Amino acid sequence: MTTRVPQERRRRRPTRSGVLLSEDLIVETALRLIGEHGPEALSVRRLGAALGCDPTALYRYFHDTDDLVLAIADRIIGDAMAGFTAGDDWVASLREMALRVRAGYLAHPRAAAMAAHRVTRRRNEIRAVETGIGLLLTAGFPPADAARLYLAFIDTVLSHAATEAAFHALPPQQRQADHRSWRDVYQDLDPASYPSLTLVRRELPAMADSSFEPAVDLLLEALAARARALKRR
Amino acid sequence: MTTRVPQERRRRRPTRSGVLLSEDLIVETALRLIGEHGPEALSVRRLGAALGCDPTALYRYFHDTDDLVLAIADRIIGDAMAGFTAGDDWVASLREMALRVRAGYLAHPRAAAMAAHRVTRRRNEIRAVETGIGLLLTAGFPPADAARLYLAFIDTVLSHAATEAAFHALPPQQRQADHRSWRDVYQDLDPASYPSLTLVRRELPAMADSSFEPAVDLLLEALAARARALKRR
DNA sequence: CGCCTTACGTCAACAGGGTTGACCCAATGT
DNA sequence: ACATTGGGTCAACCCTGTTGACGTAAGGCG
Missing domain, CATH: 1.10.357.10 (Tetracycline Repressor, domain 2)
Structure with missing residues (x-):
């Protein structure tokens, strides 16, 4: 089941390839992926591959892809308004x-x-x-x-x-x-x-x-x- | 292979359910589908079902779904400004x-x-x-x-x-x-x-x-x- | 220090998507 | 009447998002 993301994430398990996942890391990787290979390059599977984890691991951090898209949007806003x-x-x-x-x-x-x-x-x-x-x-x-x-x-x-x-x-x-x-x-x-x-x-x-x-x-x-x-x- | 649509379409074969396909009919059906069953109802398979033909028959009229979308857009513009x-x-x-x-x-x-x-x-x-x-x-x-x-x-x-x-x-x-x-x-x-x-x-x-x-x-x-x-x- | 709980990474599976190539029938021009 | 070929059909492929079960190891707690 999709779980709501808690304020603090405690149990951090390294992925099979040794990466420590986090909301921020996922958003950053998604931005890099889109920037390099276009918007259609953003899929759960490809993002999983880029992160070096199973695609469905993302569902521990975002309810669904829409949730992820919103997080990406908010990151862009945050970067743009930083220091204003x-x-x-x-x-x-x-x-x-x-x-x-x-x-x-x-x-x-x-x-x-x-x-x-x-x-x-x-x-x-x-x-x-x-x-x-x-x-x-x-x-x-x-x-x-x-x-x-x-x-x-x-x-x-x-x-x-x-x-x-x-x-x-x-x-x-x-x-x-x-x-x-x-x-x-x-x-x-x-x-x-x-x-x-x-x-x-x-x-x-x-x-x-x-x-x-x-x-x-x-x-x-x-x-x-x-x-x-x-x-x- | 997808073929470019010619100015005049000659060979008209009725579909399995007896419908005569045409570019206009497809565009109109697509618009009707969207209007009736919501935006996400537009897919090649559903459009084929609504037309009473095999989904892939559409590829005889449009290169891909993008081509179809542009044809739809052109129709929308024409309708909107008609009579102004x-x-x-x-x-x-x-x-x-x-x-x-x-x-x-x-x-x-x-x-x-x-x-x-x-x-x-x-x-x-x-x-x-x-x-x-x-x-x-x-x-x-x-x-x-x-x-x-x-x-x-x-x-x-x-x-x-x-x-x-x-x-x-x-x-x-x-x-x-x-x-x-x-x-x-x-x-x-x-x-x-x-x-x-x-x-x-x-x-x-x-x-x-x-x-x-x-x-x-x-x-x-x-x-x-x-x-x-x-x-x- | 070691047990217990559970967060979370993994895996397999499903339904639905677009698109392709082969097949073959019948509409058409001659 | 015949050859041509447009175009409707079918099966197949690979993509997608999402779910539920599973098990492992991380962290809290005694």
């Missing part, structure tokens, strides 16, 4: 949070692509939510607004980061083809049918660039405007 | 585009979650880009801004929709666990360590709600503000 402290400027702080999360995802693109849209319920995520909502509260938003607006903000950041990560996780061949298509496909369109595209034709190659920062900045602009409106009243 | 025309109000029009894309994704979450991070440079997408950039041009943005801002807008919409779809594509068990966690895990936290979360405690169950519309509205607010700033100059 909110400053006086709430807009700048939220911006840095966004950039950190994005950097964390891009550091493990393939792992992020598979874990990005989950609620981990774990320590690092909870701390990040605490920090983010705290920033919106200092901005003057009432609790209900702070919660809802933080959700809108962080979901946008996470979604964008996940999309970017997924793109970076593509094989280079496909990624380059994606880049080229903005140049090629949109090159010779009928001006009568596509007047607007023809007008901005010269700007289209820039569409291959990331829209992460422009989108975050737009969001922060809107939040700042709403905060100002609150204070005027 | 931009109106006079550019903000309202962009908003409707966003809601349509999202509705299309949510109608077929599993398929959307699988194909969301891919780019299909096909006619429907090109027309959507034409429409969107056209709207920003009528808003008064110069071409370079229109292109960049449209990218920020549509990437946010697509990323959000993909995230929502991915969530809906989760097995019900995990989905419910994600929902519950906002109530359970975040409810009894140490007030000293998590003061902000404690303050907004009563609002947290709402975090399970979608942030799609709040996020889109924030973006549109920022865009409208920038457009106004342009006109003042």
